[in-house]
Amino acid sequence: MRGLAIETKGLTKRYGELVAVDNLNLKVQEGEVFGLLGPNGSGKTTTILMLLGLTEPTSGTVRVLGFDPVRQPLSVKSRVGYLPELVGFYDDLTARENMIYIAKLNGLPRGEAYRRIDEALEQVGLEEVADKPVATFSRGMRQRLGLAEILIKNPKLIILDEPTQGLDPEGAREFLGLVRKLKERGITILLSSHILSQVQKICDRVGLFYKGKMVLEGTVSELALKVLGSACRIRLEAQGSQEAIIKALKSIPGILQVRQPAPGLYEAEAEKDLRAEAVRAVVEAGGNLRGLEIEEPSLDEIYTHYFEKVEVER
Amino acid sequence: MTLKVSREGSPWKGLWAVVTKEMADHMSSARMQILEILIALTAFGTVYATIQEIRAVVGHDPFLFLRLFTVRKDPLPAFVGLLGFLIPLVAIALAFDAVNGEFNRRTISRVLAQPIYRDALLFGKFLAGFFTLAIMLLTIWLLVMGLGLIFLGVPPRVEEVVRSLFYLGACLFYGGIWLAVALLFSVIFRQPATAALASMAVWLFFTAFWGMIADALAPVVRPIRFGLPEEYLAQFQASLALSRFSPNILYGEITLALLSPEVRALGPLLAFQLQGAILGTPLPLSQSLMLVWPHLTGLIASTILLFALSYVLFQRQEIRA
Numbered sequence: 001m002r003g004l005a006i007e008t009k010g011l012t013k014r015y016g017e018l019v020a021v022d023n024l025n026l027k028v029q030e031g032e033v034f035g036l037l038g039p040n041g042s043g044k045t046t047t048i049l050m051l052l053g054l055t056e057p058t059s060g061t062v063r064v065l066g067f068d069p070v071r072q073p074l075s076v077k078s079r080v081g082y083l084p085e086l087v088g089f090y091d092d093l094t095a096r097e098n099m100i101y102i103a104k105l106n107g108l109p110r111g112e113a114y115r116r117i118d119e120a121l122e123q124v125g126l127e128e129v130a131d132k133p134v135a136t137f138s139r140g141m142r143q144r145l146g147l148a149e150i151l152i153k154n155p156k157l158i159i160l161d162e163p164t165q166g167l168d169p170e171g172a173r174e175f176l177g178l179v180r181k182l183k184e185r186g187i188t189i190l191l192s193s194h195i196l197s198q199v200q201k202i203c204d205r206v207g208l209f210y211k212g213k214m215v216l217e218g219t220v221s222e223l224a225l226k227v228l229g230s231a232c233r234i235r236l237e238a239q240g241s242q243e244a245i246i247k248a249l250k251s252i253p254g255i256l257q258v259r260q261p262a263p264g265l266y267e268a269e270a271e272k273d274l275r276a277e278a279v280r281a282v283v284e285a286g287g288n289l290r291g292l293e294i295e296e297p298s299l300d301e302i303y304t305h306y307f308e309k310v311e312v313e314r
Numbered sequence: 315m316t317l318k319v320s321r322e323g324s325p326w327k328g329l330w331a332v333v334t335k336e337m338a339d340h341m342s343s344a345r346m347q348i349l350e351i352l353i354a355l356t357a358f359g360t361v362y363a364t365i366q367e368i369r370a371v372v373g374h375d376p377f378l379f380l381r382l383f384t385v386r387k388d389p390l391p392a393f394v395g396l397l398g399f400l401i402p403l404v405a406i407a408l409a410f411d412a413v414n415g416e417f418n419r420r421t422i423s424r425v426l427a428q429p430i431y432r433d434a435l436l437f438g439k440f441l442a443g444f445f446t447l448a449i450m451l452l453t454i455w456l457l458v459m460g461l462g463l464i465f466l467g468v469p470p471r472v473e474e475v476v477r478s479l480f481y482l483g484a485c486l487f488y489g490g491i492w493l494a495v496a497l498l499f500s501v502i503f504r505q506p507a508t509a510a511l512a513s514m515a516v517w518l519f520f521t522a523f524w525g526m527i528a529d530a531l532a533p534v535v536r537p538i539r540f541g542l543p544e545e546y547l548a549q550f551q552a553s554l555a556l557s558r559f560s561p562n563i564l565y566g567e568i569t570l571a572l573l574s575p576e577v578r579a580l581g582p583l584l585a586f587q588l589q590g591a592i593l594g595t596p597l598p599l600s601q602s603l604m605l606v607w608p609h610l611t612g613l614i615a616s617t618i619l620l621f622a623l624s625y626v627l628f629q630r631q632e633i634r635a
């Protein structure tokens with residue numbers, strides 16, 4: 001069994017009357033990509049700062065890689081790479097100089113530091129501008145430089161706060177591609193975002209934040225099942241007896257609902273990916289299959305739906 | 315589970331990384347280069363003028379090199395007078411955007427996410443400013459001494475060198491106070507311009523107004539009821555004590571006692587206290603030092619206090635911008 005990279009119990013942060021983070025119980029497995037999602041001001045950044053020991057919790061406990069960030073902040077911070085929201089650099093220094101400063105703060109010996117810096121710059125594709133002042137960098141380049149700077153620590157856990165903020169779609173896609181590569185190296189990644197659709201693809205599990213509370217947690221299909229009532233939607237285009245096809249589809253265990261938006265088109269809400277079963281059922285019911293599609297629900301949809309429910313219940 | 319009260323590791327981890335980075339920034343910044351040029355020019359100008367004035371007394375005056383700092387030739391002020399203005403200016407310029415600058419560049423969370431404590435960042439920034447100031451003052455001192463050697467044609471005596479080095483130390487801690495003031499305001503105010511203006515305001519207050527306020531307060535603290543000489547003396551001493559809350563006054567008195575060895579006291583002297591004294595003879599170095607020892611401790615203590623205050627405020631600050 002894999003260990004826990006992050007574990008919080010009853011973590012709470014109050015700023016006077018305002019409860020920024022409310023009784024948070026979060027568990028992140030080693031090696032997984034966990035997304036903290038939610039609107040701005042829902043407590044994501046405060047949670048991250050508490051994980052790093054940059055803000056003290058009002059109550060509750062935190063364990064990061066087995067260390068307590070309140071009492072052992074140096075152990076935590078030397079193993080965790082953190083990319084703040086809209087990260088800033090010393091603009092008059094070059095990319096390399098900025099990284100050398102960080103390497104020195106980490107106490108890396110000079111030769112080792114230079115080797116790691118070159119490596120990291122190459123990984124994020126900035127080796128050609130390494131000796132240019134950061135003032136000339138675009139937002140996307142800064143974000144990648146931030147990632148490179150994290151890599152020189154050889155971190156076990158990387159925390160990214162709104163990493164795609166301010167990036168154009170192409171830049172965001174590129175950046176998330178880099179993050180995916182890190183995941184393949186077995187690094188645990190915690191990222192926060194309010195742009196759900198962008199991060200949906202790379203997160204193993206997500207937690208949805210609302211007003212300081214984690215209101216939903218799990219894989220995207222688990223959440224979809226919980227909130228929307230189905231994990232995916234199978235679209236079929238088939239010719240044949242409509243009644244027989246609908247009946248056959250409905251009889252598959254795990255299919256929750258079947259609709260017919262247009263003649264010859266069928267939509268089945270399913271608990272999981274049941275494409276193979278659906279195809280077999282249609283064929284056995286004497287239908288001619290013309291097309292098959294599966295649609296996974298977007299986090300946006302889940303989120304919107306969830307909050308509609310919350311608002312109605314109030 | 316027992317609660318561990320102590321923090322892990324040393325608060326000084328990463329200190330030298332911060333100090334060297336900040337010093338490199340100071341040395342290469344346009345702001346400091348302008349100030350350095352300004353100071354070098356004033357040093358050269360005033361000292362050159364002074365040399366014209368004191369050349370006549372070469373051979374008579376045992377403290378020729380100290381006169382380089384203190385003698386003025388109209389219309390130029392004496393070099394020490396100029397330094398009294400320039401040191402606070404430089405110190406404030408070194409620190410007014412130290413902490414708020416990190417917030418504004420959004421680098422603070424990135425730096426503090428490294429395995430260092432906040433202590434190292436703040437103290438590193440202070441030390442970097444302090445060392446920069448020290449290097450600058452030492453350069454000026456060498457410049458003045460060098461000019462003296464060339465134009466006066468006599469070497470300085472050991473006592474002159476030691477006296478002027480003590481004066482240099484006093485300058486450094488006088489600068490340290492303004493460095494700490496600017497650092498404090500850079501922690502309090504998010505806008506560097508506000509911090510700079512606030513530091514300047516404090517400096518102006520002590521330069522221009524504190525003397526007047528001390529004079530106005532003295533009669534309240536020690537009123538003259540019967541017109542006795544004791545009352546006048548007490549009032550004068552109260553005014554003096556109050557005025558010494560200003561670092562400018564302290565610094566001025568240190569300068570006077572260290573660079574003008576004939577000065578025997580920094581307060582009122584009564585006739586009987588001068589009995590047996592040969593007027594105009596210089597005090598030995600150790601006695602001059604005794605005279606300014608409380609002043610020096612005062613300067614150093616205020617620097618430490620001001621730094622401690624900014625330290626406390628910085629520790630309590632939320633990192634998120």
